Amino acid sequence: MTPQDIDAFFASRDALITDQYIELEFTFECAGDPRAAAAHLASEQSTAQWQRIGVAEDFRPQFAARVLSLVSSPRPAGFSVPVPAAPAGAVHACRAVIAHPHGNFGPRLPNLISAVLGEGVFFAPGIPLIRLEDIRFPASYLAAFEGPQFGVQGVRDQLQVYGRPLFFGVIKPNIGLPPEPFAQLGFEGWMGGLDVAKDDEMLADAPYSPLATRAALLGDARRRAEVATGVPKGYLANITDEVDALHALHDTAVAAGATMVMVNTMPVGLSGVRALRRHARVPLVTHFPFIASFSRLPLHGVHSRVITRLQRLAGADVIIMPGFGDRMMTPEHEVMENVQACLEPMGHLKPSLPVPGGSDSAATLEGVYRRIGSVDFGFVPGRGVFGHPMGPRGGAASLRQAWDAIAQGIPVREYAQQYAELRAALR
Amino acid sequence: MTPQDIDAFFASRDALITDQYIELEFTFECAGDPRAAAAHLASEQSTAQWQRIGVAEDFRPQFAARVLSLVSSPRPAGFSVPVPAAPAGAVHACRAVIAHPHGNFGPRLPNLISAVLGEGVFFAPGIPLIRLEDIRFPASYLAAFEGPQFGVQGVRDQLQVYGRPLFFGVIKPNIGLPPEPFAQLGFEGWMGGLDVAKDDEMLADAPYSPLATRAALLGDARRRAEVATGVPKGYLANITDEVDALHALHDTAVAAGATMVMVNTMPVGLSGVRALRRHARVPLVTHFPFIASFSRLPLHGVHSRVITRLQRLAGADVIIMPGFGDRMMTPEHEVMENVQACLEPMGHLKPSLPVPGGSDSAATLEGVYRRIGSVDFGFVPGRGVFGHPMGPRGGAASLRQAWDAIAQGIPVREYAQQYAELRAALR
Numbered sequence: 001m002t003p004q005d006i007d008a009f010f011a012s013r014d015a016l017i018t019d020q021y022i023e024l025e026f027t028f029e030c031a032g033d034p035r036a037a038a039a040h041l042a043s044e045q046s047t048a049q050w051q052r053i054g055v056a057e058d059f060r061p062q063f064a065a066r067v068l069s070l071v072s073s074p075r076p077a078g079f080s081v082p083v084p085a086a087p088a089g090a091v092h093a094c095r096a097v098i099a100h101p102h103g104n105f106g107p108r109l110p111n112l113i114s115a116v117l118g119e120g121v122f123f124a125p126g127i128p129l130i131r132l133e134d135i136r137f138p139a140s141y142l143a144a145f146e147g148p149q150f151g152v153q154g155v156r157d158q159l160q161v162y163g164r165p166l167f168f169g170v171i172k173p174n175i176g177l178p179p180e181p182f183a184q185l186g187f188e189g190w191m192g193g194l195d196v197a198k199d200d201e202m203l204a205d206a207p208y209s210p211l212a213t214r215a216a217l218l219g220d221a222r223r224r225a226e227v228a229t230g231v232p233k234g235y236l237a238n239i240t241d242e243v244d245a246l247h248a249l250h251d252t253a254v255a256a257g258a259t260m261v262m263v264n265t266m267p268v269g270l271s272g273v274r275a276l277r278r279h280a281r282v283p284l285v286t287h288f289p290f291i292a293s294f295s296r297l298p299l300h301g302v303h304s305r306v307i308t309r310l311q312r313l314a315g316a317d318v319i320i321m322p323g324f325g326d327r328m329m330t331p332e333h334e335v336m337e338n339v340q341a342c343l344e345p346m347g348h349l350k351p352s353l354p355v356p357g358g359s360d361s362a363a364t365l366e367g368v369y370r371r372i373g374s375v376d377f378g379f380v381p382g383r384g385v386f387g388h389p390m391g392p393r394g395g396a397a398s399l400r401q402a403w404d405a406i407a408q409g410i411p412v413r414e415y416a417q418q419y420a421e422l423r424a425a426l427r
Numbered sequence: 428m429t430p431q432d433i434d435a436f437f438a439s440r441d442a443l444i445t446d447q448y449i450e451l452e453f454t455f456e457c458a459g460d461p462r463a464a465a466a467h468l469a470s471e472q473s474t475a476q477w478q479r480i481g482v483a484e485d486f487r488p489q490f491a492a493r494v495l496s497l498v499s500s501p502r503p504a505g506f507s508v509p510v511p512a513a514p515a516g517a518v519h520a521c522r523a524v525i526a527h528p529h530g531n532f533g534p535r536l537p538n539l540i541s542a543v544l545g546e547g548v549f550f551a552p553g554i555p556l557i558r559l560e561d562i563r564f565p566a567s568y569l570a571a572f573e574g575p576q577f578g579v580q581g582v583r584d585q586l587q588v589y590g591r592p593l594f595f596g597v598i599k600p601n602i603g604l605p606p607e608p609f610a611q612l613g614f615e616g617w618m619g620g621l622d623v624a625k626d627d628e629m630l631a632d633a634p635y636s637p638l639a640t641r642a643a644l645l646g647d648a649r650r651r652a653e654v655a656t657g658v659p660k661g662y663l664a665n666i667t668d669e670v671d672a673l674h675a676l677h678d679t680a681v682a683a684g685a686t687m688v689m690v691n692t693m694p695v696g697l698s699g700v701r702a703l704r705r706h707a708r709v710p711l712v713t714h715f716p717f718i719a720s721f722s723r724l725p726l727h728g729v730h731s732r733v734i735t736r737l738q739r740l741a742g743a744d745v746i747i748m749p750g751f752g753d754r755m756m757t758p759e760h761e762v763m764e765n766v767q768a769c770l771e772p773m774g775h776l777k778p779s780l781p782v783p784g785g786s787d788s789a790a791t792l793e794g795v796y797r798r799i800g801s802v803d804f805g806f807v808p809g810r811g812v813f814g815h816p817m818g819p820r821g822g823a824a825s826l827r828q829a830w831d832a833i834a835q836g837i838p839v840r841e842y843a844q845q846y847a848e849l850r851a852a853l854r
Contacts, residue, residue: 048601049813053813059602083724087753104633105633109669110691111629111667114629114694117694118628123756128723173474175474175486176490202531208530242701268698269694290545292549293727293728297724301720358546358550386480
């Protein structure tokens, strides 16, 4: 690119009609001139060849992505990780904000993803390491999306639970258990105090546990638990399957008594989530397989909050995400950024309920609550309920006891002296 | 885990009914005992809690994934890249082959992905860095998949092109050009010798270029080019869009004259590709946005050949992938591994045509051909045809001239002395 061409890919925000652009925040390491690299990054993700040969025209004013800001610092030691087939040249670490005209791709998730996480981003000349850190949408773009159908308030209304976290439990053993004993475990969990008993994200419509049978038995057990406890109970059926099977599986599960359905976002595809949102009659829950493959390393890939925002855009009422604690290998600030992406204002879109999960139990509830600083979250133990030494009824009870202690301002450990279930969970 | 529990997640291949297992090859870096880490990796991706509390049962014999082999070497300097929130302990670099019982998830792509690239893999205790290097399917699993409908032979038959590579060209300017001049560029490309003129992967069903209009004009131009040249010509329409729009867009494009359709695999989702395969009446082409986010770094994520195999499984007749050359920042061996994944035997599945792409032109054709060592590939320049100084007709002609030279065993540079188009391309 000539210096003039490079300049043409820079702009100040004031010079743009900002409602026509989404904003992308990237960090990257480049070889060669950072300004040229940033211009290439903008060009390649939009109009890389902006005129026909021999025709006096320029598509850049309307169609080019523009660099709004660029900060760079030299890395004399080179790239911070070895990259096979990396370009040669002096290395800089950079942070750039790019405005990308959304008219190029429209309010379609696959086309959005192709533009902002496609060849133009990951193969921009001179940039072997790049991470999309964040994405911001103008109201005009958000207006074309449905977003969550129920949101936090709708999920609370369904369960009639206010002023405290929602208690989910992943029925375990997750794989291999036939529907009858599986439903019995769910029943025990509800009786102990779970709001929602859920399928594991790996439990499919399997021959040893067909969804129709499982949902019917869980639906029946759920209704029995409602009668016995006098409060609404939820069964969350995992309907993750081929996209052309999802609507029928939703109908099957809901008819049998599921009150929520779950899909694994990346395996199904964000667009499949959005299509299911349009069909769903119950809250839609999404789970996080695959995401860590591109979000764990800070130097390359995609920050997980981008995927959280896209899941909310696709209409997830509840977003299960890697939570706190060593086990989940996710920095605390990243968990918090994902929680905030669920709850903070986003045009007309309802908030999604964040469910930071992973090896939780009554022993970790207070820490999760203190970090989030709000009751608007879901808590989702698996073995913390279904591996509890007193069984799932005891495991679920231990969660509620821990919450009772927190709500009353009594140290959980002290409160446990009165409650065997909580005491066992803390051990 | 106890030593006995760890042992239960190891097995020799002889002890398993191998037709019931897919095989996964992982590299990882772990903190702590590598044998325990590998057992956790197998456990977490299958049956992490293998019995109910208080019930004498064990789901492992049928449902557990098993470590078939493990090789480890100490890394006294610790993890090879800094990982936020990494576990503590002595670090080892490991390679493990794991057999995973496919009855756990069945012949469904989202459930397969959830099992082999899900929470169990990326959050196995002690393993912050892990990459799925390869995946192998037994015939019993492949039997449930349709695979490519046309394959290499079917695509050749459609275009009546044998014994040479297939010449694709990405019409440029890719973004912003209205359908009329866009179709005219395609016409020029076909007249110059392109087999297939194609939409860019970022060109959607956009207001300035509605797919129906574009496909009708390209279809008309294609038929005129066929009459003028006497040979079949192809128009590849990018129908990437929300999954619930794909079938209708396929029908629109094909009715208007598209002879192939393209979708961006990861943005649409592999399952959306498979659903489209069942509906498609023309060859299905897939493109590679997003993949480099998790495949570029050798230390974490997914090797791109895994996604190539999954695309073939989903039924892609043609797979466009990052190709050779510095620009694509992909090691040569990786490109070759992807080419092989398209062409090598895979149960009853037809081969997919590999199209390694990225900044190609007549100048790079011989290198690509020599590396692949076969004519069974597609060659897909963009600016190499549509940015050629003599226009797309000259750009396309330069490709055919370069191939004529190669086929006749004449050095391309020598052959260029007779052909202005080739000469311009080499400059």
